[in-house]
Each structure stands twice: as structure tokens, then as C-alpha cells.
Amino acid sequence: MKNVVKYLRRSKDFDMTQEELGKKIGVSKATISAIENGGNPSAKIMLKIAEVFNKDPREIFFLDDVI
Template identity: 65%
Template sequence: MKNIVKFLRRSQEFDWTQDQLAERVGVSRATISAIENGASTSIEIGIRIANAFNRDPREIFFADDVAHSLHERPKEYT
């Protein structure tokens, strides 16, 4: 699953290590690494990650086909 977890984690606003995010979310560093590399996660963990960043989960997680279809939309729909 595509996501911007790594982007947010490394942003100036947060600048967290994987360990720091994992601690805030209550998962292992390996789980954060897997998610950043596209592994699927549970809704519960996705919500906890979104809460850590104070964002809506839909801003962070998206399916490949959804992201692609939004990019391919004709201008009349954007």
C-alpha cells in the first residue's frame, strides 16, 4: 500500500527516527519499516500512525490504483 509515512517522519515538522515513531504508535521499528516499504497494515495501526502525525489516515495511506486514477483524471474533474 502506498503511503507517505517516511516522508512525514523525516519532515522538518517531525524529524523522527523509525524507533521514535514506533514508540509513539506502539509497534516495533520493523513494523514501521515494513509499512514505509509498502506493506499493508491494519486499520488500527493506520489510525494510530495518522494520530501520531495529527493527520487524517486518507492523507497518509492510499491504494496504488486510486493514486494512479487521480493522476490520470481529465482536467474537467480536477
């Protein structure tokens, strides 16, 4: 699943490490890395990430075939 988690995490508005994001949502750095590399997070994790970035999950996560 494609996503813009890494872009948002590293943006000037948030500027956080994978570990910091993981701590905010209660997962490991490795989980954040897997998500950023195309892993499929659970709906619960997607919602938590969306909440951190104050965005709709559909703005962050999308299917590979969506343009």
C-alpha cells in the first residue's frame, strides 16, 4: 500500500523520527519503517497515524493503482 507517511513525518511541520512517530501511536520504529516501505497497516494504526498528522486517512494511504 502506497502512502505519504515518510513525507509527512519528515516535513517541516512535524520533523519527527520513525521512533518518535512510533511512540506517539504505540508501535515500534520497525513497524513505522515497514509502513513507509509499503507494508499494510491495520485500520487502527492508519487512524492513529492520520490523527497525528491531522489528516483524513485517505489523504495518507492509497492503493497502488490509484493515481
